[in-house]
Amino acid sequence: MGSNLDDHRELYGDLGPRAAEILRASWQEASRSLSPRGLEDYLRAARSLHDLGRGADPVASFIQEAPAVARELGEDSVAQLAQAALAMASRTSGGVIALVIATSPTAARRLGDPELFLAWLRFLDVLLAQAPRGVRPMLERLDRLLGELTLGGLRRWALWGAQAHRTDFPAQERYFALESPDSVAVLQRERKGTLFVDVQRRLSMYLRALWGRDFWLRPTSGDYEGREGRRPFIEDFVVHLPDALDDLELPGGRATGLETYRAMAAHAAAHLVYTREALSGEGLSPLQAATIAVFEDARVEDLAARDFPGLAPLWRRLHAATPAQEARIGDWFGRIARALADPGYADPHPLVARARSLRDAHAVACESNRASMEAGLALAHDLSRLRLPFHPREDFDGLAYRDDNRYLWRFDEAHDFAGAAPRTDRQVRRRVGLMEFVNEIEVETAGDDAQEIWTLPTELFPYEDEGRSYNEREGKTPAAEPVHYPEWDYQIGLERPTGAPSSTSPPRKGTRRRSTRSWRPTSPSSRGCAG
Amino acid sequence: MTRTDDPLSDYRVREEPWYRPVADEVTLFEAAWSARMPMMLKGPTGCGKTRFVEHMAWKLGMPLVTVACNEDMTASDLVGRFLLDAQGTRWQDGPLALAARHGALCYLDEVVEARQDTTVVIHPLTDTRRALPLEKKGELVHAHADFQLVVSYNPGYQNLMKDLKQSTKQRFGALDFGYPQREVETEIVVHESGVDAAVAGKLVSVAERARNLKGHGLDEGISTRMLIHAGALMARGVDPVAACRVALVRPITDDPDMRDALDAAVTTFF
Numbered sequence A: 001m002g003s004n005l006d007d008h009r010e011l012y013g014d015l016g017p018r019a020a021e022i023l024r025a026s027w028q029e030a031s032r033s034l035s036p037r038g039l040e041d042y043l044r045a046a047r048s049l050h051d052l053g054r055g056a057d058p059v060a061s062f063i064q065e066a067p068a069v070a071r072e073l074g075e076d077s078v079a080q081l082a083q084a085a086l087a088m089a090s091r092t093s094g095g096v097i098a099l100v101i102a103t104s105p106t107a108a109r110r111l112g113d114p115e116l117f118l119a120w121l122r123f124l125d126v127l128l129a130q131a132p133r134g135v136r137p138m139l140e141r142l143d144r145l146l147g148e149l150t151l152g153g154l155r156r157w158a159l160w161g162a163q164a165h166r167t168d169f170p171a172q173e174r175y176f177a178l179e180s181p182d183s184v185a186v187l188q189r190e191r192k193g194t195l196f197v198d199v200q201r202r203l204s205m206y207l208r209a210l211w212g213r214d215f216w217l218r219p220t221s222g223d224y225e226g227r228e229g230r231r232p233f234i235e236d237f238v239v240h241l242p243d244a245l246d247d248l249e250l251p252g253g254r255a256t257g258l259e260t261y262r263a264m265a266a267h268a269a270a271h272l273v274y275t276r277e278a279l280s281g282e283g284l285s286p287l288q289a290a291t292i293a294v295f296e297d298a299r300v301e302d303l304a305a306r307d308f309p310g311l312a313p314l315w316r317r318l319h320a321a322t323p324a325q326e327a328r329i330g331d332w333f334g335r336i337a338r339a340l341a342d343p344g345y346a347d348p349h350p351l352v353a354r355a356r357s358l359r360d361a362h363a364v365a366c367e368s369n370r371a372s373m374e375a376g377l378a379l380a381h382d383l384s385r386l387r388l389p390f391h392p393r394e395d396f397d398g399l400a401y402r403d404d405n406r407y408l409w410r411f412d413e414a415h416d417f418a419g420a421a422p423r424t425d426r427q428v429r430r431r432v433g434l435m436e437f438v439n440e441i442e443v444e445t446a447g448d449d450a451q452e453i454w455t456l457p458t459e460l461f462p463y464e465d466e467g468r469s470y471n472e473r474e475g476k477t478p479a480a481e482p483v484h485y486p487e488w489d490y491q492i493g494l495e496r497p498t499g500a501p502s503s504t505s506p507p508r509k510g511t512r513r514r515s516t517r518s519w520r521p522t523s524p525s526s527r528g529c530a531g
Numbered sequence B: 001m002t003r004t005d006d007p008l009s010d011y012r013v014r015e016e017p018w019y020r021p022v023a024d025e026v027t028l029f030e031a032a033w034s035a036r037m038p039m040m041l042k043g044p045t046g047c048g049k050t051r052f053v054e055h056m057a058w059k060l061g062m063p064l065v066t067v068a069c070n071e072d073m074t075a076s077d078l079v080g081r082f083l084l085d086a087q088g089t090r091w092q093d094g095p096l097a098l099a100a101r102h103g104a105l106c107y108l109d110e111v112v113e114a115r116q117d118t119t120v121v122i123h124p125l126t127d128t129r130r131a132l133p134l135e136k137k138g139e140l141v142h143a144h145a146d147f148q149l150v151v152s153y154n155p156g157y158q159n160l161m162k163d164l165k166q167s168t169k170q171r172f173g174a175l176d177f178g179y180p181q182r183e184v185e186t187e188i189v190v191h192e193s194g195v196d197a198a199v200a201g202k203l204v205s206v207a208e209r210a211r212n213l214k215g216h217g218l219d220e221g222i223s224t225r226m227l228i229h230a231g232a233l234m235a236r237g238v239d240p241v242a243a244c245r246v247a248l249v250r251p252i253t254d255d256p257d258m259r260d261a262l263d264a265a266v267t268t269f270f
């Protein structure tokens, strides 16, 4: 739009006749998909790819495909793609680099999320080191692979093949071309019932039908090591759901992945719709906070079911707690949650009866989350008499469709949906799984203001450990969650107050990394792949 | 034309068509009628426009001549034409000429569907001339004192090619017909389909869900008419979820994602 290619000549110079022609052909689409800055970066990246001297293919396919990636995920992903492609130059042929770029719109569309796309690029980097002959055949079948697997599943499938056929290149190629029985078998194993990207549109429509407004849904990738996805969570008004779900076998019959997705999405939406102000967690013990959350989950579901009665059975059938469960606080939460959700659930224990009567006692005030606060505080007192240890991270109600309730304590005070757009410009703090963690590049010079800080929930011991973890050697207590000040949100052009109460849980001490040495696990299984 | 003494006999409304007023449309229409002001009823399909005109015709004691407009319709279809028969050629008034000559309400349903060169024939009838030229016959019909023109128009069709000309629009007074308020719509569904108020209320709730998706994957919301269809199936013993599928969801969209979302919305009530 308005932007003239010739005005940018100095940015890209002479790309060779073929690339130059493709650039002219792609320019219009590019200028529609990219901002003026993004366009300049796009041209610079094309230039850099040209200067690699790996032939015209990588440049040509970048020029052609980058706009599609920008349309799917935004232009940051284009920059990441370019960077990744440049970094691959020392490890592989121009043909493979071109293929990585050519398949990137497929990856973008199937992954549906910029963070997952970045993880995809990082994974390719790992794979180039571990199974150099596998990358091409895999990319040639990417559409099918990502049609059946999540990124985590694909990664496990690929690393399995890389392990098994590390030195036998022909076998490696067959594995990655899905031509060997072991390849197909592992694919079957990793396959998940329902992929988020395949149902995202219908979930969004469903929520809009119910509440007449938009909700932002995004996929999150599970821990690469396990097949379990992450729990859903709500942050900055965005509902994050696992990137795939299996069907569930339940006492009351099978629940398809789509049904579970619907239960998840509707539960999260119920929080967003019926919780009007944040709870203050000040002075609460973790057990109190968690008990309050159990009541709050029940409260928003009750309100939602008042408007949409059919939601109650949708949620109810996902409850499986029984009176026999009593070993941990989480077991009790599960029983209480079930008792609150299901009037037909019989549980003779007085604690369960007490939970029900507390809920009823506060029913008049159920429009406000104060009711959950009162009921939760009272019940937490009774629960503490069980004298069971409470572990906030493990002890939850066991209900996979419910989010982790961080939302209850932490969101903008002015609950303004018009102003509720996903934020993109803040520091990302993530707690990650071990594999994701160790495969990451560190930035040695980064400090607490790094773009991303990842925390590992468990202690990490160096390979050459002497019984001392990284934490003991160089750890420091992390700073509290960043405080946010009112900011101008350029995306929506609205001033948004950022009175989000800070987290109630004390900052967790964990293994923190910030670094860029390429740092890979030196366990026997992956030795020899350091790049 | 069965009886020679009353050419409009076929068009008399003998029994009261049940109509549930939604706002002040009945009084406004009566006032417009007494001024013989041409009226335009605007609103989505199936929200009661036709029923309203029928009811008003009955109330005013006027015959009602209805024309469903379509693209293939020519001016002759409205005005009239010469017919060939044993005796030679004979002029036959079209519906518009019939209503103008003898004094009736003439209702042009979905007037945008007609081509613009067809619609202009109503122009002289809808200004102070109140006359209809029958060009082929060489006659100028002066409209009967009781003649009134009513047209309906669905603004939901955002088709520029099909919009009415300003010179047409500005000849009419207009009444907006939306979907009725939930209590009113429930009452209508009860009356027309025979289901009880609880079931009708749920049907209206389902319709509200689909109306939330208008412009977000649906071109048009679920109409009152469709709810009556669903209710009629239920009143005949069809399972509610199946009735909603057949009468509401399947007709309104072919998009599999949309069907899934709407089916799921149905199960939040039935």
Ligand SMILES: Nc1ncnc2c1ncn2[C@@H]1O[C@H](COP(=O)(O)OP(=O)(O)OP(=O)(O)O)[C@@H](O)[C@H]1O
Binding pocket: B018, B019, B020, B021, B022, B043, B044, B045, B046, B047, B048, B049, B050, B051, B052, B109, B152, B154, B180, B188, B192, B224, B225, B228
């Ligand atoms: N206010 C109302 N009072 C009584 N019945 C109504 C009312 N609104 C809608 N209906 C019912 O809805 C049905 C459909 O309404 P109607 O045929 O008048 O729609 P319409 O607006 O003329 O649609 P279209 O533009 O498709 O012609 C009617 O047959 C009637 O049963």
Ligand SMILES: [Mg+2]
Binding pocket: A267, A271, A297, A402, A403, A404, A405
């Ligand atoms: Mg919750």
